[in-house]
Amino acid sequence: AQSVTQLDSHVSVSEGTPVLLRCNYSSSYSPSLFWYVQHPNKGLQLLLKYTSAATLVKGINGFEAEFKKSETSFHLTKPSAHMSDAAEYFCVVSDPISSSNTGKLIFGQGTTLQVKP
Amino acid sequence: GAVVSQHPSRVICKSGTSVKIECRSLDFQATTMFWYRQFPKQSLMLMATSNEGSKATYEQGVEKDKFLINHASLTLSTLTVTSAHPEDSSFYICSAKSPLGGGYTFGSGTRLTVV
Numbered sequence: 649a650q651s652v653t654q655l656d657s658h659v660s661v662s663e664g665t666p667v668l669l670r671c672n673y674s675s676s677y678s679p680s681l682f683w684y685v686q687h688p689n690k691g692l693q694l695l696l697k698y699t700s701a702a703t704l705v706k707g708i709n710g711f712e713a714e715f716k717k718s719e720t721s722f723h724l725t726k727p728s729a730h731m732s733d734a735a736e737y738f739c740v741v742s743d744p745i746s747s748s749n750t751g752k753l754i755f756g757q758g759t760t761l762q763v764k765p
Numbered sequence: 766g767a768v769v770s771q772h773p774s775r776v777i778c779k780s781g782t783s784v785k786i787e788c789r790s791l792d793f794q795a796t797t798m799f800w801y802r803q804f805p806k807q808s809l810m811l812m813a814t815s816n817e818g819s820k821a822t823y824e825q826g827v828e829k830d831k832f833l834i835n836h837a838s839l840t841l842s843t844l845t846v847t848s849a850h851p852e853d854s855s856f857y858i859c860s861a862k863s864p865l866g867g868g869y870t871f872g873s874g875t876r877l878t879v880v
Contacts (some may be wrong), residue, residue, distance in 0.1 A: 691873040
């Protein structure tokens with residue numbers, strides 16, 4: 649069975665400093681991995697996805713993540729935080745679609761990113 | 766492209782009444798849609814997988830008679846919360862697999878408050 653663990657429930661950084669949001673996954677298959685961002689009372693926006701291509705994935709708004717199979721990690725980073733980055737971030741895993749799996753998503757617990765002026 | 770529209774964004778209803786939430790794929794066909802529930806400061810929990818033209822698949826612990834799902838067309842799935850109770854108050858979000866390759870597109874969510 650697949651699962652995902654976000655190691656930090658809350659991360660606080662100063663504007664202009666790097667961001668690191670940590671995620672570890674467990675999957676019996678070659679997983680697809682995603683990072684989504686959610687602003688208060690809003691839906692989810694896809695930041696980036698990994699689907700067995702390049703291990704370093706670049707996303708929107710300057711975010712990127714590196715898939716490390718040996719560490720079963722998919723940490724999200726950004727070189728310089730902006731105030732607008734303050735939100736909830738979810739690491740998500742999905743097993744490949746098969747006859748018994750419609751590709752449903754399993755969400756991590758979420759990490760709240762606070763950006764201080 | 767690949768937009769999922771969800772309505773209403775907010776709804777307040779009285780205990781015992783039913784509430785319908787709509788999820789539409791605006792520019793693509795979605796044979797499968799997913800319904801999630803999110804309690805305050807918690808993650809999203811999958812409630813059910815909605816399949817066009819067939820019965821929904823519910824996750825363990827989700828009452829199918831309370832959360833009625835209908836997916837009658839390739840662009841519309843509805844979730845009806847029947848006989849709502851205050852503990853059903855939550856943020857409900859739908860999603861569909863994006864036709865753009867990888868990833869899933871999410872609706873903007875519905876904040877349900879049962880009083």
